[in-house]
Amino acid sequence: MDIIVLGLMLLSLTIWLGLLCFWGQFWQTDQQLEVETYTTSLQSLPVVCAVVPARNEAQLLPTTLRSLLLQDYPGSFNVFLVDDRSTDQTANFAEGVAHAVAKPQQLHIISGESLPNGWSGKLWAVEQGIKSASKFAPDYFFLTDADIEHDPGNLRRLVAKAVQEDLDLVSVMVRLRCESFWEKLLIPAFVFFFQKLYPFRWVNNPNNPTAAAAGGSILIAREALERIGGIQVIRQALIDDCALAQSVKSIGIKDWESGRHTNSSFPSTPSSSPTGRIWLGLSSLTRSLRPYDSLATIWDMVARTAYTQLNYSPLLLLGTLVGMPLIYLVPPVCVILGAVWSNWAIALTGLLGWLLMTLAYYPTIRFYKCSPWFAFSLPAIAFLYTLMTLDSALRHWQGRGGAWKGRVYPNPDNL
Template sequence: MDVIVLGLMFLSSTIWLGLLFFRGQFWQTDQQLEVTETQLQSLPVVCVVVPARNEADLISTSLRSLLLQDYPGSFNVFLVDDRSTDGTANFAEGVARAVGKPQQLHIISGASLPPGWSGKLWAVEQGINSASKFAPDYFLLTDADIEHDPGNLRRLVAKAVQEDLDLVSVMVRLRCESFWEKLLIPAFVFFFQKLYPFRWVNNPNNRTAAAAGGSILIAREALERIGGIQVIRQALIDDCALAQAVKQIGRQSNSSFSRGHIWLGLSTLTHSLRPYDSLAMIWDMVARTAYTQLNYSPLLLLGTLVGMILIYLVAPVSVILGAFWGNWAMSGDKTHYVYAFTGLLGWLLMALAYYPTIRFYKCSFWLAFSLPAIAFLYTLMTLDSALRHWQGRGGAWKGRVYPSPDNL
């Protein structure tokens, strides 16, 4: 029994060493858009597409930030009102008039949702179709709950042009103000980076592809090359599906083929307005798509649950076990020291990996040591995501419930 327990402890610590040194340095926060040089030799035409469904509370701030971008080139904003019932379109019109740019805002009344489409992607499709008359060089796909820094569009375009990228995306700074946000939101970003190491995403020779749906700049040619938004029309995790399509299709040039060039990073200035003030709100946000991320596979779910326990929970349990065993151990028995030391090593490695994200979100240093408890909550959310899917409640968002692609 001691051999098995010790083996699990050493395996957990070894996994963390592997993650720290061989997982694309995912734990670093150095991939940031704001370090981009923004000098532009050309000024591509950009059309911004904003799908909005019942966003009256946030659309005024979000849309104002878009219309007041300091981008010196031509850009227009296409807001697709996805059958809202709260006056979203009226608020949007008021904002455009207030900032003196009604000519740059185009409001599209969304058509009814056809079979086989997610609501957001159908709205994006309609926005792109309407914007195509401007023959844009790039589309900026963004959510209605994002407040953009005035220079965000300029930086995105500069990044794309200077590095010849087909897609540029930033994970905007998520709101981190309430207790539950500080406890769980930085970990959400940390887990996303562990799943999709940004350095791997940004390496055209690596197959890993991902994007963050809050802010995606995509070249029109790249979108046409993959067959348009319709190729991912059923995707619930649409941002990563789009990035995967762009990187996988690649591009042909002078008889040579290369992967599509994409870039994903963090933003320190552009941020999400969406509040997650309670555990229930964050729980629903994660449970909505966690099982989708696992391709609705019971085997992957089982592997994930076992992996989360091994990676995040073995270390703190070892420390506790070693401490209590020390009180009960017979004189001369030093096994509890090995348990405590091995578990503490794994826990410290875990905290070391998590600390840059904690610092990025300006949270308390001690939260870095809370990752095991946070991971336990996320494990329960993932399990609940599977249960919701099996009960026919998976993918619920904005009054719609989306079945898995196999059931469409």
């Protein structure tokens, strides 16, 4: 028994060493929009149109829409809010906010049409917003959620990043709300696991196929969106932000390999990299106001798309149910068993593995300004996320997968 336990622990330790040394330094939090410096003297100021899908968001709009309308971007900027058949007077609240900040001419409210077959609700709203905004011939679309409170300089920094580095898509994972106990326990881990799935350095490397984005704040060039065929190419995607980033980056790599590279509309320098270049980072200033103040709300948020992330694959689900305990639970279990059995080789090896995962998690804990003690709780957190993933699969098999704001989306393969 001792040999089996020690073997599992050595395997877990090897995995952690591999993750820390060779997995894109995912555990770092150095890819941040606000820490980078951009010049403001652009030769041309691109025209930007924001598209905001909103379904029953009247409570948050006085803060979030206000922050969007008061962006300090010096170029042409209009906001298209798509009222996705709300029942809480979302449109009236939005109009009131625009008048309150003396920006009524900058806000365009669109009454959402009924949801057609084969579309997710959010993407159908985005499609309608883009169609209306296209009349302004924007150079960039700014896709953002109705629960995001934007720092006044967020759009200006996104545009500067895109223009000066010749990027087709720039996205930031906004700071998620982290106030209640359950948010402090589980929300930083959500970001940590996302970075492990999509190491930001790999995403930002044009020669690496890894692609991801964060749907709360995405700036995409109109030409790039047209190049991939528009929003309709991902109309069924529940994880729409990553699907959009994958479409943009994969088209760019294919164009580069076939010699069809063309520069974007506003290059700051001649580009030697493929189109489809994307960038993803963290934001310490722009934040989500969506509350997840109970275990149930966070559980539902994760379970809504966890099985989708596994491509509805039973084999990948099985791998997750085996892999997560091996990586996260074996080290603390070995510490306990080693102490009980007085086998210090097992106990010390388990402690080393636990310390490695704690060190990996600590930068995220520090970014969210939580107590360092939360970094030691990653094994328990991983166990909860494993249960959420299993529940996500069960909901899918029961026909309840992908539920969001009164809508349930089936497996796209069955549409």
